[in-house]
Amino acid sequence: xxxxxxxxxxxxxxxxxxxxxxxxxxxxxxxxxxxxxxxxxxxxxxxxxxxxxxxxxxxxxxxxxxxxxxxxxxxxxxxxxxxxxxxxxxxxxxxxxxxxxxxxxxxxxxxxxxx
Amino acid sequence: xxxxxxxxxxxxxxxxxxxxxxxxxxxxxxxxxxxxxxxxxxxxxxxxxxxxxxxxxxxxxxxxxxxxxxxxxxxxxxxxxxxxxxxxxxxxxxxxxxxxxxxxxxxxxxxxxxxxxxxxxxxxxxxxxxxxxxxxxxxxxxxxxxxxxxxxxxxxxxxxxxxxxxxxxxxxxxxxxxxxxxxxxxxxxxxxxxxxxxxxxxxxxxxxxxxxxxxxxxxxxxxxxxxxxxxxxxxxxxxxxxxxxxxxxxxxxxxxxxxxxxxxxxxxxxxxxxxxxxxxxxxxxxxxxxxxxxxxxxxxxxxxxxxxxxxxxxxxxxxxxxxxxxxxx
Numbered sequence: 001x002x003x004x005x006x007x008x009x010x011x012x013x014x015x016x017x018x019x020x021x022x023x024x025x026x027x028x029x030x031x032x033x034x035x036x037x038x039x040x041x042x043x044x045x046x047x048x049x050x051x052x053x054x055x056x057x058x059x060x061x062x063x064x065x066x067x068x069x070x071x072x073x074x075x076x077x078x079x080x081x082x083x084x085x086x087x088x089x090x091x092x093x094x095x096x097x098x099x100x101x102x103x104x105x106x107x108x109x110x111x112x113x114x115x
Numbered sequence: 116x117x118x119x120x121x122x123x124x125x126x127x128x129x130x131x132x133x134x135x136x137x138x139x140x141x142x143x144x145x146x147x148x149x150x151x152x153x154x155x156x157x158x159x160x161x162x163x164x165x166x167x168x169x170x171x172x173x174x175x176x177x178x179x180x181x182x183x184x185x186x187x188x189x190x191x192x193x194x195x196x197x198x199x200x201x202x203x204x205x206x207x208x209x210x211x212x213x214x215x216x217x218x219x220x221x222x223x224x225x226x227x228x229x230x231x232x233x234x235x236x237x238x239x240x241x242x243x244x245x246x247x248x249x250x251x252x253x254x255x256x257x258x259x260x261x262x263x264x265x266x267x268x269x270x271x272x273x274x275x276x277x278x279x280x281x282x283x284x285x286x287x288x289x290x291x292x293x294x295x296x297x298x299x300x301x302x303x304x305x306x307x308x309x310x311x312x313x314x315x316x317x318x319x320x321x322x323x324x325x326x327x328x329x330x331x332x333x334x335x336x337x338x339x340x341x342x343x344x345x346x347x348x349x350x351x352x353x354x355x356x357x358x359x360x361x362x363x364x365x366x367x368x369x370x371x372x373x374x375x376x377x378x379x380x381x382x383x384x385x386x387x388x389x390x391x392x393x394x395x396x397x398x399x400x401x402x403x404x405x406x407x408x409x410x411x412x413x414x415x416x417x418x419x420x421x422x423x424x425x426x427x428x429x430x431x432x433x434x435x436x437x438x439x440x441x442x443x444x
Contacts, residue, residue: 012122035180037147056147090336091327105334109339113310114329114350114382 034062037099045070055098061104068101125383139443141303142245145317146170149177149285151309158319165301173308178290179203182227182236182279196272198266204270207280207287208263210391214283215259218411223234223371225263227279228256233358235367243359243365257371285311286394293390307391311349313341313390314388328384328438329333329421337428338438340386340418349393351401352382368401377402379424386418386437 034043036053043051049064058076065071069087075095082095092112093102123264128336143156144166155169179204192198214222227236229252234241244252255275256262262273272278280287283309293313303316305324314324323341326348330337338346353366353376366376383401387393396417402407405423412419413430419431420438430438 033146037145037152043139083336091329091334091336094152096147096151099151101145109325109327110156110305110314111307111312112327112329113312113340113348113384114337114352 037102055100057098060098060100125160148173154307157301158215161300165296168295168299172292172295172349173288180280180284183293192270192272192276197349198270214395220371221402222260222395222399224278224280225257225259225276226369226371227277227370227428228252229374245359253374282398283391286390287392289313289390311394313347317346326424332381336441338440340438342416347390347393348386349397350382350384370402379405385418
């Protein structure tokens with residue numbers, strides 16, 4: 001095999017490997033998926049660590065702290081159970097009345113029971 | 116020429132790998148139904164059409180068996196004390212009567228009448244009912260076999276009684292939804308009705324189905340459960356549905372012998388072969404006093420995980436085969 005061909009093949013394989021690395025890394029990266037059922041939309045943690053999403057009843061404010069804990073800071077729901085849950089890490093937060101689901105995608109679980 | 120062939124081969128290999136990965140990805144959909152969030156996750160083939168079929172089933176069950184929808188078959192029974200026998204009403208009352216006996220009355224959908232006294236249905240402001248009123252109400256209107264009867268065409272409910280299938284409807288719907296998904300040609304999926312979960316099939320990466328059990332007090336994971344295909348898990352607790360009276364929280368699962376909220380456990384998780392069984396038995400064990408619950412779990416050979424009110428974690432004998440306790444805090 002000629003030297004040029006060898007370099008060409010190695011380059012192609014390297015590009016493929018790097019592409020696959022980033023592809024899988026993006027799939028497994030630590031982030032929180034915020035689903036808003038009312039709007040059928042999915043959001044992710046913004047760099048500002050503060051996300052305002054509109055649900056069935058109105059706007060919910062979701063914030064992250066420096067320890068990667070997430071909480072629902074404000075919610076238009078009547079019972080405020082989601083706000084009372086406080087800050088959580090690695091467990092889902094759900095506000096049924098406003099249709100907000102905050103789901104950590106970093107975990108190695110298929111589902112959670114006992115929410 | 117050689118370069119073109121090699122480039123084509125590498126690109127084709129990449130494409131095949133990408134498509135393989137793409138075709139093995141699950142689709143997940145959540146909807147607000149039956150007063151909670153229902154999530155269905157399915158793997159190809161036929162994932163989307165199977166998910167649609169599953170949600171159709173949930174909608175159908177909600178329309179038939181909801182306590183809150185005025186046009187439901189259950190509302191007809193609760194309002195008119197008589198309702199035409201339908202397949203869903205028959206199925207769910209059969210199951211309820213079966214487990215009412217198995218659990219010695221600790222699973223009792225007719226206990227809705229006592230929950231109503233506390234203001235759980237929004238009919239009255241939350242209040243602590245008088246002990247005599249609770250006792251009289253139980254004697255008069257509680258006990259499924261006492262208040263429910265059937266003739267050829269109708270189900271009859273004792274005048275003044277109320278039934279709520281909230282402790283079984285989710286499990287019943289999951290079972291029917293799972294059948295609908297299989298009939299739609301999907302054989303790998305997970306159905307999650309607010310923590311009542313059924314798993315089916317083998318995931319493309321062959322990994323085990325792993326369900327986390329939440330510790331609602333410490334907001335961490337209590338344990339993980341490894342579920343074989345077609346198995347179900349359900350967790351009952353009083354931390355989610357409660358009324359607050361004078362700053363004290365009263366949970367919705369009552370001890371049917373006392374008429375007061377069950378308070379020996381924070382949560383009870385049960386793994387079973389059917390979602391109805393998991394749903395009902397987690398509720399019934401939660402309602403029992405501790406020793407009775409442990410005894411019943413062994414008697415029925417259940418895989419059960421108990422988190423007691425004094426924060427102790429107890430596993431049934433069979434529970435050791437399925438639950439792996441989280442030792443990290």
